[in-house]
Amino acid sequence: MVHIFKNNGYNIVLDVNSGSVHVVDEIVYDLIPSVEEILTGMFGTAQIPENEEDSEISKELLRKVTDAVVAKGTSYPESEVEEAVEEILSLRQAGLLYTDDIYENYVEEFKTRDTVIKALCLNIAHDCNLRCKYCFADEGEYHGRKAMMTFEVGKAALDFLVKNSGDRHNLEVDFFGGEPLMNWEVVKQIVEYGRSIEKEAGKNFRFTITTNGTLLTKEILDYCNKEMGNIVLSIDGRKEVNDKMRPNAAGHGMYDMIVPKYLEVAKSRHQLRYFVRGTFTHNNLDFAEDVKHLADLGFKQISMEPVVAKPEDWYAIKEEDLPQLKEEYDKLAKIYLQYRKEGKGFNFFHFNIDLSGGPCVAKRLSGCGSGCEYVGVTPWGDIYPCHQFVGNEDFIMGNVFEGIKRTDIQQQFKESNVYSRPECQKCFARYYCSGGCSANAYNFNGNINTVYKEGCELQRKRIECAIMIKAALAEEAEVKNAG
Incomplete structure (x- = not known):
């Protein structure tokens, strides 16, 4: 999955699965969705089969994709299209664009941790x-x-x-x-x-x-x-x-x-x-x-x-x-x-987000860990999945004197992640917010494996702004170092 957006004068491309962020010129920004569509049409996926590329992008592949982009219609000269396509395919070859979802195969193991x-x-x-x-x-x-x-x-x-x-x-x-x-x-x-x-x-x-x-x-x-x-x-x-x-x-x-x-x-x-x-x-x-x-x-x-x-x-x-x-x-x-x-x-x-490495896999999948890594405790010792569930007695997990008795509740939260929420599957922000707040999801929808939609809208905007800030600071540092 690739997410492209403009913010405060920057053309930004986020490769969701790898977390790679690219600040690109107008033509690359415009062509990235088309190239993804064309590769998917050619190979059934944006992933390029190994036999289609060696250590360098094959001239045949470059020509095929360039011709397909031109055939779709573009206002850019063909020579510039070819140069942009080559840059896009190079990023893909380097594992920085159109990358596989490396977390989905991990999720079953993660749920039994x-x-x-x-x-x-x-x-x-x-x-x-x-x-x-x-x-x-x-x-x-x-x-x-x-x-x-x-x-x-x-x-x-x-x-x-x-x-x-x-x-x-x-x-x-x-x-x-x-x-x-x-x-x-x-x-x-x-x-x-x-x-x-x-x-x-x-x-x-x-x-x-x-x-x-x-x-x-x-x-x-x-x-x-x-x-x-x-x-x-x-x-x-x-x-x-x-x-x-x-x-x-x-x-x-x-x-x-x-x-x-x-x-x-x-x-x-x-x-x-x-x-x-x-x-x-x-x-x-x-x-x-x-x-x-x-x-x-x-x-x-x-x-x-x-x-x-x-x-x-x-x-x-x-x-x-x-x-x-x-x-x-x-x-x-x-x-x-x-x-x-x-x-x-x-x-x-x-x-404050980390683009250099980001949180560990478990954090990306589970967020705050409410109900299994983090719990709330009332003045009389009852244990809840988090402080925002306190008062809803359906979520009492046990007490601090006897421990957790409702392991079914704990398991429910343990199994809640970005793959258990259908809305997250199409969202570029899923590995930054990790599915959002379970309490908000429950309070608005009656199910922790849903999302609080208004909250999601604002979270996506915050992440775009945070990424833009990182891009601006990187540009500022580059200019400073060059001077």
Whole structure:
């Protein structure tokens, strides 16, 4: 599969199966689909049989394909067509274009892999001091069950993780809520217990925390800087946007309170190992301005996610919003490059993709690994496939004291991958998003082996922008080196 697209002046060709990216001129860009069609017509596949080419492209094959392209009709001179076809066939011969799907034969083996849990999301607090309008966790209470995790449950959760992590050395534990800082003493007790068993267990815990920042103090920050590998700080961008969607129980916005605290977090962590993370909705479709605002405040690690909401919700992203949102991602990509050029560069989470190697095969196929490599734990110890399934009792897999009892649920998630989702078969982005979010798929379609279509549309645009940025940076480096 080949995906071609134009973005901010670049003609980009992505060979989906190999992950190779090419920036090409207009004629090669125009002819790549025709050459693929012609090769498929000649050989039944875009793959060229070995007897049709030796160490160099045979003149006979080159002439056949060139003649077929010309016969189809083209505005380019035949000599230029032949040169472009030769370049295209050379890329194919080098294994950089029209390549085989090397993962499909692996998927059956992948589905029977041993289950190794490497990450927990600990819902340390089913309560929150904010009343965010779009909160999937129902104001932190997860459908009416307010609770705080005890140390005993947290301790059992870490023991469960160690027991089920196989030979894996590095283990991830995220303190989530509600608002985790409402249960701060227990957070510290769990961290201290984890540190006390690391050496004997042969493990290394990497703790992270997600917070709305309202209860953050210098003492808490000092502790986080010592023990937390990452801190996620919730803010939606501009003051008017944030305060409309993220008020406290009295209806007051928290922007003025949290921004100075967040800036101190960023400074104290040397602009690393944190993210300011926002949500955009139907009410701020110009979300690039919110990202720009956060960058202008001085934040270097930024994430901004589209809201996931029921269609009838007043803030939900609608299908008719998608064209504007795609334009906004293009605008954000330009801002990203311009700020970098001006020495004010920042990282945007969804533009961070690795084109040199990318994730391992398992990551490409399974994504986040919810339900089999990653699970969510409630304050009373129930285990769910991830924090977004909490509250749907059909997905209770077991508990941290007795382990996983519903292995059928675990197997269902283990078998969910880009090949189990029919919509992914035609999608160029499948090895970057790995099929998307299972919780979103279930909540919108009642089946984890489907996709959340609006989310897919935006994911594809983000990936195109990310690839364009890589192309622009590579071009910039080439010019610099040449000078």
